[in-house]
Amino acid sequence: MQAEIISVGTEIILGQITNTNARYLADQLRQLAIEAPWQTNVDDDPARIKQALATAKERANLIFICGGLGPTEDDRTMAAVGDYLGRQLRLDEDYWQQIKVQLEARSISTTVSPENIRQAYYLAGGTPLSNPTGLALGVYLKDGAHTYVVLPGPPHEFKPMVDQSLLPHLKADFGKGHQTHSALLHFVGRPESLLMQELASLGLDERLVVTSYVQPDEIQVRVTLHDVAKEEATSLLEQAIAKIARQEADYYIGRGAGVSMASQLVALLKEKGLKITGAESLTGGLFQATLCSVAGASEVFDGGFVTYAASAKEQLLGVPVETVRQYGVVSKQTAEAMASGCQQKMGVDVGLSFTGVAGPDDLEGHPAGTVWLGLAIKGRPVESHLLRLPGQTRQFVRQQSVQEGMRLAYNALR
Structure with missing residues (x-):
């Protein structure tokens, strides 16, 4: 069994988006021992979509077509596949009613129009694939020696459809006996x-x-x-x-899937019945945003501080003016004062601080990528750690600072 993944979208061809769908699907196929040696990108032109299908048919038994199922004029994938296979498009009346209910719930006009109703069409002879997080149907179609699968393009729709609607079909048809x-x-x-x-x-x-x-x-x-x-x-x-x-x-x-440094830190804090806060300078709230991206973070996080300027560090966190004047904001002493300050101000168990130089310019004689992390845990001495990330982008420095800060707290608490 060999598969090919065809990704449809002019935005992919122009490099405007990263094609994460193909990577995700290839990983799922690998786990089913389905070889997928070919991946093809094609724009929204129906003629080129059909050319890609013809090429794939010559070398693959299982063909995935991803993207181009939306309500706009350039979303023509389902029609192009139907035209290539000589299959008519059929309206799933029940699913169309579900779409209208969803649109109404979103306070969007439910007027029947070609733009909306086309998302409820699928290929005759195929099995519709429901869309748990979006509107457009997918389809699973056996055509002689070949199987065709049509999937939506937006990743937040693509992955749930693969996981919940597609994988049961693939496991039933191709997953038997794989090791x-x-x-x-x-x-x-x-x-x-x-x-x-x-x-x-x-x-x-x-x-x-x-x-x-x-x-x-x-x-x-x-x-x-x-x-x-x-x-x-x-x-x-x-x-x-x-x-x-x-x-x-x-x-x-x-x-396993879904594991991250943030999710593990939140789980550990829950397990120990602890709460954490943060004081951020160069990261500008990224630590707190990352923490709050984890479901249930409210059990371990009440709030925190973004203190970009030296005056904010002094006024909101109680960092001594003398500390900033003598050592600067990019220093071990300031990081520790920020960590203990936020921990005490919020009255929680753990305070984590971030101060440094995201770049691209130097600050206080410190090169870009110089970061101090502070960690204050109730009942323990305050500690600090130096992180050096030279030659990196601002975003990379900020992201890595957050990850390292969370790792520091995680290892100290477990």
Whole structure:
């Protein structure tokens, strides 16, 4: 079984968006032991969509067409696929009624129009794929020796449809007897090259395939076994993960989808019945926003401070004027004063501070990428850590500062 992923959208061709859908789908196929050696990008032109389908038909049995299912004039994927296969489009009347209910709930006009109703059409002979978070139907269609799958383009619609509507079909038709097992591990604060060198030195079972993926805020490592019975694979994976977790205890944050440094920190704080706050300078509220992106963060976070100017640090956090004057805002002393100040002002268990130089210019003689993190935990001495991130963008420095700050707090509390 070989698959091809066709991604439709002029915005992809022009480089205006990153095609995360193809990556996500390819990963799901890999877990089903379905090889997907081809990926094609094509614009919204129906003729070129049909050309891409013709090429895919010659080399793949399972063909995915992603994008172009919206209500606008340039969303013509379903019609193009139907034209290529000689299949009419059929209106799913029940689903159209659901769309109108959703539109009404969003306070959008429910007037029947070609722009809205086209999202309720699917290919004759196919199985409609419901859209848990959007409006446009997908379709799963068997046509002779080939299977065609049409999916929406927006990632917030694409992933739920794949997970909830598509995967049951793929597992039923193509997942029988496959022997691929894997685990996704998450690491923060370790360079990819060094991490992989250390994992290679562990002497893991030679049947394990270990691959790494650099993400903006972490390193992901996937450990995979092919053609091994489930019971043996589970045992081998668990042994390997335990060994990796021990080796990388300061940097390993968990396994599985949906795991992040923020989610792990929130879970740990909940487990221990603690609350945290933050005082941010160069990160400008990014730590607090990241923390609040985790469901249930309100149980461990009441509020915090963004103190960009020196005067705000002094007035809101009680950082002594003498500290700023003598050591500067980019200093161990200021970071510690900020951490203890926010912790005491909010009356919580943990205070985490961020001060430094995001760049591109130097500040107080410190080069861009110089960051001090402060950590105040009730009943313990205040501590601080220096982070150096030279030659990086402002956004990278800010993101890495937040990740390192959360890792610092996480390791100190567990």
